[in-house]
Amino acid sequence: MTAYFEEFISKYKKILETELATAIDKLEAPLTLKDAMAYSLKAGGKRIRPLLLFAAIDAFGEKPETGLQTAIALEMVHTYSLIHDDLPSMDDDDLRRGKPTNHKVFGEAMAILAGDGLLTYSFQLIANDPYLDSDKKIRLLHLLSKSAGPEGMVGGQVADIQAENRNLKIADLEYIHNHKTGRLLTFSVMAGAIIGGATELELTLLEKFSGHLGLAFQISDDILDVEGDEGIIGKPIGSDNGKLKCTYPSLLSLEGAKTHLSSHIEEAKHCLAQTNLKTDLLENLTELVAGRDR
Amino acid sequence: MTAYFEEFISKYKKILETELATAIDKLEAPLTLKDAMAYSLKAGGKRIRPLLLFAAIDAFGEKPETGLQTAIALEMVHTYSLIHDDLPSMDDDDLRRGKPTNHKVFGEAMAILAGDGLLTYSFQLIANDPYLDSDKKIRLLHLLSKSAGPEGMVGGQVADIQAENRNLKIADLEYIHNHKTGRLLTFSVMAGAIIGGATELELTLLEKFSGHLGLAFQISDDILDVEGDEGIIGKPIGSDNGKLKCTYPSLLSLEGAKTHLSSHIEEAKHCLAQTNLKTDLLENLTELVAGRDR
Numbered sequence: 001m002t003a004y005f006e007e008f009i010s011k012y013k014k015i016l017e018t019e020l021a022t023a024i025d026k027l028e029a030p031l032t033l034k035d036a037m038a039y040s041l042k043a044g045g046k047r048i049r050p051l052l053l054f055a056a057i058d059a060f061g062e063k064p065e066t067g068l069q070t071a072i073a074l075e076m077v078h079t080y081s082l083i084h085d086d087l088p089s090m091d092d093d094d095l096r097r098g099k100p101t102n103h104k105v106f107g108e109a110m111a112i113l114a115g116d117g118l119l120t121y122s123f124q125l126i127a128n129d130p131y132l133d134s135d136k137k138i139r140l141l142h143l144l145s146k147s148a149g150p151e152g153m154v155g156g157q158v159a160d161i162q163a164e165n166r167n168l169k170i171a172d173l174e175y176i177h178n179h180k181t182g183r184l185l186t187f188s189v190m191a192g193a194i195i196g197g198a199t200e201l202e203l204t205l206l207e208k209f210s211g212h213l214g215l216a217f218q219i220s221d222d223i224l225d226v227e228g229d230e231g232i233i234g235k236p237i238g239s240d241n242g243k244l245k246c247t248y249p250s251l252l253s254l255e256g257a258k259t260h261l262s263s264h265i266e267e268a269k270h271c272l273a274q275t276n277l278k279t280d281l282l283e284n285l286t287e288l289v290a291g292r293d294r
Numbered sequence: 295m296t297a298y299f300e301e302f303i304s305k306y307k308k309i310l311e312t313e314l315a316t317a318i319d320k321l322e323a324p325l326t327l328k329d330a331m332a333y334s335l336k337a338g339g340k341r342i343r344p345l346l347l348f349a350a351i352d353a354f355g356e357k358p359e360t361g362l363q364t365a366i367a368l369e370m371v372h373t374y375s376l377i378h379d380d381l382p383s384m385d386d387d388d389l390r391r392g393k394p395t396n397h398k399v400f401g402e403a404m405a406i407l408a409g410d411g412l413l414t415y416s417f418q419l420i421a422n423d424p425y426l427d428s429d430k431k432i433r434l435l436h437l438l439s440k441s442a443g444p445e446g447m448v449g450g451q452v453a454d455i456q457a458e459n460r461n462l463k464i465a466d467l468e469y470i471h472n473h474k475t476g477r478l479l480t481f482s483v484m485a486g487a488i489i490g491g492a493t494e495l496e497l498t499l500l501e502k503f504s505g506h507l508g509l510a511f512q513i514s515d516d517i518l519d520v521e522g523d524e525g526i527i528g529k530p531i532g533s534d535n536g537k538l539k540c541t542y543p544s545l546l547s548l549e550g551a552k553t554h555l556s557s558h559i560e561e562a563k564h565c566l567a568q569t570n571l572k573t574d575l576l577e578n579l580t581e582l583v584a585g586r587d588r
Contacts, residue, residue: 029444033452037444084410089402108383109455112406113448116378119410120443123417127436134428141435142421149414150323150331154407158324161403 005284012054012064013047019072023125029117036106036114037121040079043097048217048289049074049188055281056192056206067195069129070140073122074188077148080118081184083111085157119148132195139194147183156180168246174215182214189213189282202275209271209282216264217289222247223257265290299578306348306358307341313366317419323411330400330408331415334373337391342511342583343368343482349575350486350500361489363423364434367416368482371442374412375478377405379451413442426489433488441477450474462540468509476508483507483576496569503565503576510558511583516541517551559584 001009024038050071054064086093086101088108093101103111126140146152156179163176189210193203226249248257268286272279295303318332344365348358380387380395382402387395397405420434440446450473457470483504487497520543542551562580566573 027444029449030452030456032456033444033449084406087403087406089406109381110452112378112381112383113452113455115410116413117444117448119413120439120448122439123435124439124443127432127439134432138421138428138431141417145414145418145421149418150321150327150411154411154414155323155327158327158404158407161407162324162326 001284001288002280005281008055008058008281009051012051015065015068016047016050016071016075017042019068020075023072023076023121027121032106032110033113033117036102036110037118039105040083040096040102040114041075041118043079043099045097046288047075048285049078049184052185052188052210052213052282052285053192053195055285056189057196058281059192059275059277059279060196060198061278062196066131067192069125069131070191070195073125073144074184074191076118076122076125077144077153078184080115080122081148081153081157083115083118087111090157090161136194140191143187143190143194147187152179152183153181156183163246166246168251170251173246173248173251177215177218178211181218182211185214185217186210202277205271205275209268212264212268212271213286213289216261216268216286219248219257219261219264220290222249223254223261225249226254261290295578295582296574299575302349302352302575303345306345309359309362310341310344310365310369311336313362314369317366317370317415321415326400326404327407327411330396330404331411333399334377334390334396334408335369335412337373337393339391340582341369342579343372343478346479346482346504346507346576346579347486347489349579350483351490352575353486353569353571353573354490354492355572356490360425361486363419363425364485364489367419367438368478368485370412370416370419371438371447372478374409374416375442375447375451377409377412381405384451384455430488434485437481437484437488441481446473446477447475450477457540460540462545464545467540467542467545471509471512472505475512476505479508479511480504496571499565499569503562506558506562506565507580507583510555510562510580513542513551513555513558514584516543517548517555519543520548555584 020041021038024034024041027034053067053071053074057064057067082096083102085091086096087103094104095101101111102114106114122144123141126137126144129137132140148154156176159172159176160180163172168176186207189206190203193206198206225247248260251257252260265286269283272282272286314335315332318328318335321328347361347365347368351358351361376390377396379385380390381397388398389395395405396408400408416438417435420431420438423431426434442448450470453466453470454474457466462470480501483500484497487500492500519541542554545551546554559580563577566576566580
């Protein structure tokens with residue numbers, strides 16, 4: 001990591017986390033609901049999605065702060081999806097990033113409502129953004145809802161549930177990941193491009209970039225699940241495998257998965273190189289995604 | 295009911311129901327998810343919220359069809375809230391409008407995701423509405439998310455859960471209803487006013503109107519729960535009471551609740567009379583809400 005990149009990450013993670021807390025604080029809502037929403041927002045992680053958004057805005061020479069409300073909204077949508085995915089009727093996970101999952105702390109009803117609240121509030125934050133004009137906000141809200149809804153993340157989660165204990169082909173697995181995690185990662189990049197004022201060509205190249213990035217992200221996650229250290233990633237190693245879920249290593253072998261990962265990283269970088277944008281932060285994030293310390 | 299009002303109801307319910315089905319049909323999403331979303335949307339009801347929206351647009355002399363996408367979105371948000379409220383960890387209801395609840399048919403995971411999908415899709419539909427300009431769409435999206443989120447419906451549901459088995463004062467009960475059901479009813483009227491091009495004064499009067507209407511709606515529902523016929527409303531009589539929930543009849547006596555209802559209906563009509571709008575449909579809907587056949 002270059003010093004510039006490290007500084008970017010640490011600066012914007014801090015800004016994001018402060019603003020996430022402020023956004024919850026100022027809600028006029030029952031305290032327990034705010035606590036439950038804040039609990040999972042604070043649980044951390046690398047904040048890859050907001051950082052991608054900030055980096056994409058930076059690529060256009062605009063101030064990343066322009067995307068702050070969208071970044072908060074994006075992290076809230078991601079967090080809602082984790083809370084609902086962890087529920088007993090879904091993945092039934094007790095731990096997330098080494099901490100008890102939301103429903104383990106607040107109970108199932110409050111966890112469902114905290115997720116519902118985060119999802120709904122995210123749209124309110126973008127609609128209320130004082131720094132963007134209505135046309136840009138509508139483009140962001142349309143893309144976010146499409147990326148997170150039945151045609152995106154929710155559809156991917158349904159496909160994932162239906163795939164459990166079934167043998168999948170690589171195309172089925174890519175469908176699931178493209179929807180379950182890919183669409184929101186793509187939104188992260190595209191939202192930055194919309195805020196930055198991208199041309200049609202730039203939008204096309206960045207969409208392609210984010211597609212490769214999303215798959216690299218998932219393959220790397222699957223590899224981590226096989227190789228990782230429980231203490232670092234905060235969930236039992238091989239937990240996906242224990243449930244007979246198909247993964248890239250189980251379909252392609254560990255070495256095959258690593259080759260697949262490298263090829264998506266190269267394709268992603270190739271897309272960036274075709275733009276005339278200042279893409280160093282996006283390139284660094286791509287390498288971070290392929291790494292093992294997230 | 296006048297013939298004009300009856301025709302209005304039957305015409306716009308039909309348009310709404312056709313468009314709800316079309317909106318689900320055209321989704322590129324897993325079939326089971328679409329089935330689960332459509333199941334609860336088709337389960338019927340009086341469609342009070344979309345009808346209020348259409349009636350409010352009509353009050354400004356505009357074509358109700360201008361609000362069709364918003365009406366669909368609104369009914370989806372309402373339906374998502376019913377699906378999540380019925381879940382085993384919430385109200386644990388097996389029947390809704392005389393039919394098995396969503397999780398009884400599709401399982402708990404799919405019911406949660408069908409709700410998530412309906413909520414998210416509703417924002418997509420408004421953002422994508424080809425008949426409204428971006429400024430109006432942003433106003434609608436902001437008001438909808440605020441009305442449905444932590445400061446509105448989700449907050450009200452949390453307060454409702456926390457109130458179970460506790461003795462409430464009338465002010466606590468009104469807080470719950472103002473948020474849990476009131477805010478979305480207010481949105482129905484205000485969205486029509488925004489689409490119809492209301493002045494600030496008209497917005498203020500219609501907001502006040504919808505506040506009284508919302509409370510009338512809830513009091514009438516509580517009275518129905520004591521007096522109603524199980525076959526008509528499709529859930530066991532006195533089911534709220536069986537769970538030791540406070541209701542208007544339990545706090546004010548049945549007669550007291552009826553007086554309270556009448557006073558809110560009168561206040562609501564008084565607000566309408568202060569506008570110079572064509573409010574006959576809104577008046578008729580107010581009377582329908584106070585009635586017992588919904």
